[in-house]
Amino acid sequence: METITLTIDGREVQAAKGMTVLEAARAAGIKIPTLCYHPELRPEGACRLCVVEVKGAKSLVASCVMPASNGMEVYTNTPFVREARRTALELLLANHPFECLTCDRNGNCELQTLAHDLGVREVRYQGEKRNVPKDTSSPALVRDPNKCILCGRCVRMCGEVQNVNALGYVGRGWDTLILPLFNRNLAEVACVACGQCSTVCPTGAITEKSYVDEVWKALGDPKKHVVVQTAPATRVSVGEALGMAPGSIVTGKMVAALRRLGFDRVFDTDFSADLTIMEEGHELIERLKEGGPLPLITSCSPGWVKYCEHFYPELLPHVSTCKSPQQMFGAVAKTYYAEKMGLKPEDVYVVSIMPCTAKKFEAQRPEMTASGVPDVDAVLTTRELARMLKEAGIDFEGLPEEEYDAPLGISTGAGAIFGATGGVMEAALRTVYEVVTGKTLESLDFTAVRGLDGVKEASVDLDGKTVKVAVAHGLANAKKVLDRIKAGEADWQFVEIMCCPGGCIGGGGQPIPVDREKRAARIKAIYEVDASMPLRKSHENPAVQTLYKEYLGAPLSEKAHELLHTHYTPRSRF
Amino acid sequence: MSACACGNTAPKYPELQEILSRHEGEKGSLIPILQEVQAAYGYIPEDVIKEISLALDIPATTIYGVATFYAQFHLKPRGRHVVRVCQGTACHVRGGARILAEVEKELGIKPGETTEDLRFSLEPVACLGCCGLAPVMMVDEDTHGRMTPDKVASVLARYE
Numbered sequence: 001m002e003t004i005t006l007t008i009d010g011r012e013v014q015a016a017k018g019m020t021v022l023e024a025a026r027a028a029g030i031k032i033p034t035l036c037y038h039p040e041l042r043p044e045g046a047c048r049l050c051v052v053e054v055k056g057a058k059s060l061v062a063s064c065v066m067p068a069s070n071g072m073e074v075y076t077n078t079p080f081v082r083e084a085r086r087t088a089l090e091l092l093l094a095n096h097p098f099e100c101l102t103c104d105r106n107g108n109c110e111l112q113t114l115a116h117d118l119g120v121r122e123v124r125y126q127g128e129k130r131n132v133p134k135d136t137s138s139p140a141l142v143r144d145p146n147k148c149i150l151c152g153r154c155v156r157m158c159g160e161v162q163n164v165n166a167l168g169y170v171g172r173g174w175d176t177l178i179l180p181l182f183n184r185n186l187a188e189v190a191c192v193a194c195g196q197c198s199t200v201c202p203t204g205a206i207t208e209k210s211y212v213d214e215v216w217k218a219l220g221d222p223k224k225h226v227v228v229q230t231a232p233a234t235r236v237s238v239g240e241a242l243g244m245a246p247g248s249i250v251t252g253k254m255v256a257a258l259r260r261l262g263f264d265r266v267f268d269t270d271f272s273a274d275l276t277i278m279e280e281g282h283e284l285i286e287r288l289k290e291g292g293p294l295p296l297i298t299s300c301s302p303g304w305v306k307y308c309e310h311f312y313p314e315l316l317p318h319v320s321t322c323k324s325p326q327q328m329f330g331a332v333a334k335t336y337y338a339e340k341m342g343l344k345p346e347d348v349y350v351v352s353i354m355p356c357t358a359k360k361f362e363a364q365r366p367e368m369t370a371s372g373v374p375d376v377d378a379v380l381t382t383r384e385l386a387r388m389l390k391e392a393g394i395d396f397e398g399l400p401e402e403e404y405d406a407p408l409g410i411s412t413g414a415g416a417i418f419g420a421t422g423g424v425m426e427a428a429l430r431t432v433y434e435v436v437t438g439k440t441l442e443s444l445d446f447t448a449v450r451g452l453d454g455v456k457e458a459s460v461d462l463d464g465k466t467v468k469v470a471v472a473h474g475l476a477n478a479k480k481v482l483d484r485i486k487a488g489e490a491d492w493q494f495v496e497i498m499c500c501p502g503g504c505i506g507g508g509g510q511p512i513p514v515d516r517e518k519r520a521a522r523i524k525a526i527y528e529v530d531a532s533m534p535l536r537k538s539h540e541n542p543a544v545q546t547l548y549k550e551y552l553g554a555p556l557s558e559k560a561h562e563l564l565h566t567h568y569t570p571r572s573r574f
Numbered sequence: 575m576s577a578c579a580c581g582n583t584a585p586k587y588p589e590l591q592e593i594l595s596r597h598e599g600e601k602g603s604l605i606p607i608l609q610e611v612q613a614a615y616g617y618i619p620e621d622v623i624k625e626i627s628l629a630l631d632i633p634a635t636t637i638y639g640v641a642t643f644y645a646q647f648h649l650k651p652r653g654r655h656v657v658r659v660c661q662g663t664a665c666h667v668r669g670g671a672r673i674l675a676e677v678e679k680e681l682g683i684k685p686g687e688t689t690e691d692l693r694f695s696l697e698p699v700a701c702l703g704c705c706g707l708a709p710v711m712m713v714d715e716d717t718h719g720r721m722t723p724d725k726v727a728s729v730l731a732r733y734e
Contacts, residue, residue: 159633168635172643181635182620574624574634 006072021063021074022050032076033085033114035092036151037064038200039515040501041160044152048088049114052076060084086118093120094127096203097146103204108512110202111149132177137185139364140193140209140357145177148205154178154197161501163476164307166191178205181574190310190573192475194303194499195357195381195508208357208509211378212388215351218378219262224349225341227265228258229329229408232273232419233355233504234382236525240518241386241511242396247521249529252401254385257394258353259402267408269352270415272329273427275547276300277414277538279564280322280424281431282555284494288467293317295470295485295492298424300324302362303499303508305568307475312482313570318495321565323375325418326352326359327368329408330375331563336551337408338371345371352379355419355507358499370563381509410543413444413530420523421473421503422449422456425496429460429469430537437463444536450527452502452520455480457492469494474501589614590622594629604632604640608647617648653688653695655733657681657713662701664708669722673709676723680730694730 002017008025015024020043025032036047045065052063055073060081063074075081093115100106114120135143152169155178159165166189170179180189198206218224238257239248258266284296299305299320308319323331329352334345341348352359356379362368363376380388389396404410414430417423426446433441448458449469454477460467470492472478478497484490500506502519505526511518530536538544552560585591593610597603607626611618618641627634641647659674674685677696681689685698702710707719711729718729 155635159635165633165635168633169639170642181638182623574627 004068004070006068006070006074008074009076015068019068021052021054021061021066021068021072024068025052025063025074025076030076032063033118034064035110035114035149035202036153038153038156041153041156041200044156047092047149047151049085049118051081051084051088053078053081082118086120089114089118089120090123090125091127092149093123094125095129096149097129099147103147104207104210105201105204105512109204128174130177135180135185136209137187138191138193138209138361139187140360141186141191141195141198141206142209143180143186143206144204145179146205147203148178149203150176150178151202152178153200153202154206157196157200161474161476162192162194162196162307162499163311163479164190164192164194167197190571192303192306192310192499193358193361193508194475196500198357198508199510199512199514208381208384209360210384211360211380212384212391214378215380215388218349218351221349223347225264225343225347226262226349226351227267227333227337227408228263228351228353229267229269229272229326229333230254230258230353231269231326231355231359231504232416232423232526232529233507233510233522234353234385235416235529236419236505236522237355237382237510238353238385238389239396240522241382242389244397245521246511246518247525249525250396251529252403253396253399254353255404256399256402257389257396260394260399261388261392263351265405265408266402267329267333268404268411268415269325269329269354270411270418271408271541271543272325272332273300273415273418273424274412274538274541274544275328275332275564276322276325276418277424277427277431278544278548278555279328279560280320281428281435281538283320283322284428284432285436286556288493295490295495296320298428298496298498299566300418300424301358301497301499301504302356303358304475304478304497306358306361306571307478307499308482309568309571310573311479312486315482315485316568316570318485319568321561321567323368323564323566324359324362325415326354326379327362327375327566328564330363330368330377331370332547333408334371334373334375335563336547346373349378350376352376353382353385354379355382355504355510356500357381357508359509365566367566382507382511383509386511407543407546410541411533412538412541413533413536414538415541416529416533417526419504420450420526421498422446422451422471422496423503423526424498425449425469425471425494427538428494428496429467431539432467433460433462434537434539436465439463441537449496450523452516452523467494468492469496471496473498473503473506475499587615587619587622587625590625594626604630604637605644608637608641612647616652617650620649650688651692653692655694655714657694657696657711657730658699658702659696659711660699660702660709662705662708664705665701665710668708670709672723673711673721673726676726677711677730680726694733 013028035049036044043064045062050063051060053075132145235251239250330350360379414427456471472481505522506519688695
């Protein structure tokens with residue numbers, strides 16, 4: 001790597017060639033404020049908060065787009081720079097609604113933090129405020145264009161990382177807005193509800209649609225038996241949402257906290273993840289035997305499923321017919337479990353704690369009603385659960401570690417790793433290997449499918465027969481895999497796709513902010529959870545075995561199909 | 575081009591296909607294509623944006639962003655006749671606002687809108703550059719100077 005030397009604020013610093021001034025400064029531990037810049041997105045250079053003085057330059061330069069060069073002299077903290085940044089920020093604030101106290105992002109807003117850090121104590125410019133109605137059409141996300149500062153991070157996230165392009169700039173000048181295609185509501189365009197936009201929005205302009213009030217109401221209703229399921233990724237992120245270090249494993253504390261909120265039973269999506277492996281694993285074995293359609297593609301990630309419906313409807317026959325673990329849980333809770341408890345399906349209220357906003361959409365799909373009523377009643381993101389715990393005054397870190405309830409809280413390590421990219425693949429391989437070969441798997445760790453590479457490929461030897469697999473996370477990476485399948489250039493038999501970067505641990509409902517290091521910390525924690533479990537293969541889950549014995553018969557049985565499988569709907573790509 | 579169920583497979587926008595094939599493989603062709611589409615159809619229909627998006631592999635949101643950024647592009651059908659009432663300084667001083675108000679009343683639309691019968695579109699304009707005739711309005715290419723509110727109806731009546 002070629003290095004260059006430049007001077008920042010009188011200090012000589014080394015930087016890699018190709019770095020911007022901003023990157024060089026950050027690498028040297030010098031903080032420059034940013035707003036439209038995001039380390040994982042193409043720089044835009046629009047907000048002017050990262051301006052610096054460069055000796056010899058005619059005017060201030062935006063450090064996020066200025067390449068660093070040898071011998072450059074940069075000043076990041078001069079009166080001129082400070083005044084320019086503050087003025088730029090005040091102009092952004094001039095038409096910003098001052099609703100901080102009631103805003104979803106209060107206390108976690110980059111605009112708010114910058115106003116504080118840059119010493120804005122009054123706004124000298126009083127501008128006309130926008131008055132655009134909120135878009136509440138989506139079951140997953142709410143857009144409030146009045147709070148939008150037009151930084152365009154959501155547009156770049158939706159396009160560059162997710163390849164969905166549901167959002168774009170409309171109009172120009174004062175009238176510019178960021179809107180879904182043709183000024184429609186979000187529910188009327190090809191949005192996959194992944195919520196990645198909400199994780200990069202610096203303000204409260206895009207947030208998850210909250211169902212906290214519905215859940216409080218259900219918890220207060222004596223006629224409802226309220227059960228909760230927690231997604232694999234939540235046990236390594238709820239702590240982070242409450243101020244603990246990224247990657248803190250808080251499984252037992254989360255269970256204790258949910259009991260204190262008043263849930264009648266605290267169950268685990270890891271249980272139904274194991275169940276998913278039983279169904280999906282056997283589906284793979286059946287398709288391998290019958291010759292297709294292959295590759296089989298996983299169906300756990302509702303953002304990915306919706307993406308496939310919009311953009312690759314011709315590949316829908318490849319998608320596993322298995323419902324996602326969230327929906328399998330709901331279906332089992334309202335049938336098998338309800339019958340065991342002597343309850344009617346409509347008296348059981350199923351709440352999900354999910355790292356995901358697309359799960360809110362999935363829960364409201366009309367076909368997800370195995371018992372006659374919706375499988376899942378309310379979906380809360382990790383962030384919403386954190387808010388509930390704060391509202392309830394629960395001292396999370398001080399809670400004891402408690403155990404999940406039986407039977408739907410019993411799980412294996414295979415269920416846990418569903419939260420990370422490659423995890424569903426690895427969990428499936430652990431089971432498929434043993435079912436197909438009848439042998440005990442020596443090493444449980446399929447490390448080739450782990451990690452943050454965009455597309456991962458591996459070959460697995462099933463007693464002489466090689467199975468080729470691929471794993472993609474983030475929809476732009478998924479597109480690469482899908483285009484190869486579509487072109488007939490792929491020889492994989494099994495493909496895992498997760499919608500969000502890093503898999504569910506990087507989901508649209510996860511703590512904000514997020515970056516590669518935080519994703520890596522959460523992933524590391526997920527594999528620690530797996531390694532610490534006494535059972536690590538889904539088919540060894542005793543509660544799943546009992547469920548088959550008492551209720552479902554065998555994987556892919558008629559009953560299993562009725563409750564645990566679904567179908568898909570081609571949708572418009574616009 | 576997708577076919578509908580009626581059995582008629584003729585493309586809905588034949589001119590678009592010609593425009594697209596004229597620019598096939600050309601870089602930076604989006605704006606010329608939009609200009610030619612507008613020349614062919616008078617405006618840029620949403621379905622055409624979708625077709626361009628598929629043909630050029632450019633997100634429809636990006637195309638819509640370009641089309642709404644430039645004042646020259648229209649996203650709604652325009653009237654057969656375009657009315658422009660000057661709001662420049664000289665016309666303002668001599669009552670341009672009253673002329674505009676009368677046109678709005680007569681047509682029942684605001685600047686930027688089109689009458690339901692697609693007869694007239696009303697467009698805002700800052701200065702038409704003939705201040706000696708103030709207050710002035712244009713209909714299509716015809717200039718009508720020294721306007722008064724009571725002349726508005728008879729001027730408009732000349733355009734079917």
